[in-house]
Each structure stands twice: as C-alpha cells, then as structure tokens.
Amino acid sequence: MTEQQAHPAAARRSPSMAQVAERAGVSHQTVSRVLNDASLVKEETRIRVLAAIEELGYRRNFAARLLATNRSRRIGMVTAHLALHGPSMIALAVQEAGQAQGYDVSLVGLPEFSFEALQNAVDRLSDQAVEAIVVAVPHKDSVEMTRSLQLGIPIVMVQGVVAGQPLTAGIDQEAGARRAVDHLLDLGHRRVAHVSGPSEWIEADHRAAGWRAAHEARGLLPGPLLTGDWSSASGHAAGLRIAQDPDVTAVFAGNDFMALGVLHALHQSGRRVPEDVSVVGFDDVPQAEFYWPALTTVAQEFSELGRRALAVALAAVRGDAGATVDLIEPTLLVRGSTGPPAH
C-alpha cells in the first residue's frame, strides 16, 4: 500500500506467462516454446496459446527474459556532439541498422570528453546489459582510450579510424578531402586555403592531411591553414581573414557549416563566389544545395557506415572479433560554389 502510493508505476503488473498458460490449459513452458521456437508445438496447442496471449494482451517480460538468458538483444552507442551533422547521422544510422537486425540501440551522449566521462558512459551501457558498444567519439585520444577500457564485450569504433583495423568501421576522410582539393586544383587554382576543424578531432586532422597531400602531389605549397570549431561562426571569422588575402582564390572548409560562414564573410567583403573565390565544404548537409551559391561539397554515406559498424559489432558478439571492413569512399558533389580562378 505504501509502496503503491509512492510508486503507482510498480503497482500494475501485466499478465505473466503463467496466466497465459493457465488460460490456455498448458504449462508455462509450452507458452515459452510457442514464443521462442514454435516448431516444437502442435499446431492446435499453438493456436490455443496464441489466442490466450491475444485475449490477455500478454507481452513477454523483458527483464525476466534478460535475467534468465543474459542476452539483451541490445547494443549500446556512445556519441558526442549530437548537434553536428556527422555524429547525429551516424547515431541515426546505427539505430536504424540495429532496428533492421532486431536489436535495440541505447544511445548515451558524452557531455564532455574525458576518460571519466567515457568510462561513465560505457558503465551505464553495461548496466543495460548491451551485447556490444559502438563508440563514435571523434577525439584524438578516444581510440586509445577506448581500447584501454577492457570490458568483457566488443567495442567498435567508427570515427577517427584507419583502414584494416579490426573492430572499426569508417569513412576515408583523407580521400574525401583530396577529392575536394583536387577538384579545385584541377580547375586551375594554385593554392587552396583550408578552414579546419578543431585540432582535437581526428577527422579534422585527416581532412587537413588530404588537403596537404593534394598540394604535395603536384609540387604545390598548400595555402593558409585556419582553424575553426565546426561552427558557422568560426567559418565566418576565418572567411573574413581569407577575404583580405587577394592571393587566395579557393577555400576548402572542413565542413559545410563552416563553409556557410565563409560564404557569408566573402559576400560581406564584396568578393564574388565563385568568380573571385571558390568554396568547397564537407558533409553535404541537406541544405548545402541551397546555400548561395549552391555549395560544392563531399558527401559521406552515413547509413552505410551505420550498417557496417553494426555488422562488425554483431560479428564480434558471435565470436568473430577479427572481421574488418574497408573504409567507405566519400563522393564529391560539384555545384555552383566552385569555378576556375579569375585570370
């Protein structure tokens, strides 16, 4: 009674397997069999049991099942920066891939990046008896940090990874960046500025590496490197500086949001895009096509990434921890924000 008052939630228990069994005139085990492996039950009994289930509105109790089997059909996902395009798309993709495989996905966000926070997030997921964890934390130390956690279940990394590692899935950031910068150099630009993401992000590093490599492959010197924080505001600040340098005819921004800021700054400064300056972004957010001018950018297949990450995770759950998948190749989308240099 006292408990009832404090927590009405605990009051009403839904019908149990035993009640279904009684109603159908069978044992609870037969009900269980109907639910798990119907082939062992006579058709006639099966129908009777299903009818009883229907009438009672019975649903199998997840907690009891989990307690008995120790298998949750749930996988965990640790993520940070859900406000950014990439991370949120990845979270969504893993969730969907899980759904397709009959797995629930528990998402836990990292309020800030630290070993304690990561530990904490992973602990919370362990409490939910997840069978594997997908970590999408793009910070420099996260890979090493995650490896050092040493818990009993597989952990799959999906950001800041390199090809061929086990228990990872990823997109080839460097290749994407190269593609973007090559496009600009192909157009005739000799020097491409780069507005990079913050230095703690591996992704930012990889994209900058691609930018540098594209120049070096042609014996060119990369243009000025400015560092932003993925926000349009930081892109805007960088853009104002770039606008003052008449030598810069092309900019590769680390993501579309920063590219938008760059575009804004160039307009403000009276520089035309793409006549005076070409701009390329990264991510292909759904709005990029409607920036002014439409933004040339690099598209990543996040849902494919989600599927691969989940496949690797489930393979590891099944004991095949060595499975590796290739990095996914991004695609360049050429739109109105890029063109040949003026003279």
Added chain:
Amino acid sequence: MTEQQAHPAAARRSPSMAQVAERAGVSHQTVSRVLNDASLVKEETRIRVLAAIEELGYRRNFAARLLATNRSRRIGMVTAHLALHGPSMIALAVQEAGQAQGYDVSLVGLPEFSFEALQNAVDRLSDQAVEAIVVAVPHKDSVEMTRSLQLGIPIVMVQGVVAGQPLTAGIDQEAGARRAVDHLLDLGHRRVAHVSGPSEWIEADHRAAGWRAAHEARGLLPGPLLTGDWSSASGHAAGLRIAQDPDVTAVFAGNDFMALGVLHALHQSGRRVPEDVSVVGFDDVPQAEFYWPALTTVAQEFSELGRRALAVALAAVRGDAGATVDLIEPTLLVRGSTGPPAH
C-alpha cells in the same frame, strides 16, 4: 537453433551480490542495503562491503532489480523526423532532462505515421518497462491517436498541443508566427506571403493561423499561401513562384530550411533581400545567422520544453496526472533579411 552456442555473450556473468556478500562476510541483503539505503548499516560493515564491491568490480544487475521492483527509472520517447531541427532538438532536450533526473531515455523513431506504427513504437517501449512515454509526433491525428492508446502508463504530448491541457508541454506556435508577421507588417509591408509546412502537421497549421491572425488584426488580407514540406527544396520551389509576383514584398517561411530555399530562389531571380523582398524564418537553426543575408527568425526554447515535458511525465508517474504547464513563448530575432518595403 542452438542459440546459446552461437552467443558467447551469455557465457560470462559478472559477479553477483551474493559473491560480494560472501567476500565481505555479510548476507546479500546487507549488500543490498548498502546500495539502497546506506543509513541502516553500521559504518564499519558498510566500508567492508564497499571494499568488496570495489575489488570484485561489482555492478548491480539491472534486469534482476527491474524484475523485483518493476521500476525501471527509464522513460520512453516516441519521435519522428529526426532529420528536422525541431524534433531532433526536442529529443535531445528530453534526453538531457532525463539524465539530470537520473532517468534513462529510450528513443524510438517512427518510420512512417500510422496508428500501427505508433502502436508498435509504444509497445516496444512498454517492453522496456518505461515508466512514462513522451510523444513528439507532430501529425494532425497524433494527439487523438495517442489518447486512444490506453496503456497503463502516463503519456505526455509535446507537439501540436494547446494551452492548459494535462499531460502536455508545448511551444506557442501561433504566437511565434504572429510575432514574425507583426514584425513585417510593422515595417510597412501590407501583404505577407506564407510558405507553410505540410498540411498534416499541426505545427504548420498553428503557424499559418498566426500568420492569418496578424493580418486580420489590422484588417489586411493575408498574401498568397504556398505549401512546402519543410525542406529547402520545397522552399526553393515556393520562392521561385513568389519571385514572379511583384506584389509580394515579404515572406514568412514555416521554418528556416524553407526560408533558405526562398532566399536562394530570390537571388536566382535577381530580387534583392531585403530591399525587394523581406524574408522571415522559424526555428533559429544555428546556421540561420550566416545565411545570406542573415535570417530574421523565431527561436524556440527546446531545452526548456524538454525539461517541462519530463517534469510533467514524472509528476504523472508519481500520481499527479493533472499537472499542466503553460505554453512556452518563442522569441523573434531580427536580422538582416527583413527591412521596410521599397517604395
């Protein structure tokens, strides 16, 4: 099949309360007391138990606890359209609010809108023994549909709600729209076009109602009404039509993404913003300030909404199902995309 063999995940069970008890030389119940209500245990024993917990790396088994108590400290959330700004912000906000209160939040997305899909989503959450469900599904019928579900736990609606209803939390969409349109009329515009969201969305209706009411309050006739689907592409299509109508000097778009499309179309058509046409959006996405020109828009406090929704849900769990909260008032942010009409 022989499912057990295929899943080593079930093999390793982590240490149990009984093992901790043995190591500490107490009964399992004492361990339980240390974990739940430490005040009943002698300090000395408590320390011994905590040491044993630490040494064994013990973590309380969630399933067993849930099975015994029937209280999950988890609330569910049903959402659709995670790719849109509003819905995803709300999901994030509820998650954060839950975290702050020691509740986990399970998110399940609606692949499409139908009674079955809603039923299904709610069922999946019920399976997880959630104590309450927050539904953020903005479709016209969702309120009524949700009410008709009749399951044993509280359901809180957060979209498409009106003031004063129990078990709801919301933002005053109509007031926000009025504020936006009043701003344009105050500037001297006589007729404001509206690019609305799709007609199945209550939000779209409410915003259109505000747009209409603002005109009527001044005895003006509302400008043309165009219907989009929240995407920039639909805004772009609407914008192209608007651009051809020289009478239209101001546009109120149902969200920022569509506003971006409108801006793009106006630029393409050679119409200047705000000199020829003023544009207002809705949402204040983080990039709105860097659209060209910076977008005047209406900001909604999603995290406040998340907090209120959770507060209502938890109140209902405690038995106080009648608690109501006010609608949240949005704020108008005036930026460069609006100005007085040309002549």
Added chain:
DNA sequence: TGACGGAATGTTAGCGCTCACACTCATGGC
C-alpha cells in the same frame, strides 16, 4: 539480574522467464 527495545543483520519467498531434464503417449520394427 533479567526483561526490554532499537539497531544491525539474516532468512525466505517471490519477481517472470529459460534451461535441462523428465515424463507420456502413440507408432513401428522385430
């Protein structure tokens, strides 16, 4: 000294399910 009472701890019985095994019948081969 012994009965008393509150603090500290132990014991037992579930929660609802699965698993391993036991059991009951028909059926069929010898």
Added chain:
DNA sequence: GCCATGAGTGTGAGCGCTAACATTCCGTCA
C-alpha cells in the same frame, strides 16, 4: 508382445535482486 523412438508436453531449479519478516546483538533500566 516388447522395447526403441520421437513428438509433444510438464516439472523444477535458478538467473540476481528486493521486500517482508525473523533473528541476533547489546546497551539500558527497573
């Protein structure tokens, strides 16, 4: 007629925890 066979079903234990009640301990007071 007997036992092996296997399909179909039932029984009991146990997963790890909490809740209710039972018990022990020990200082206190008449």
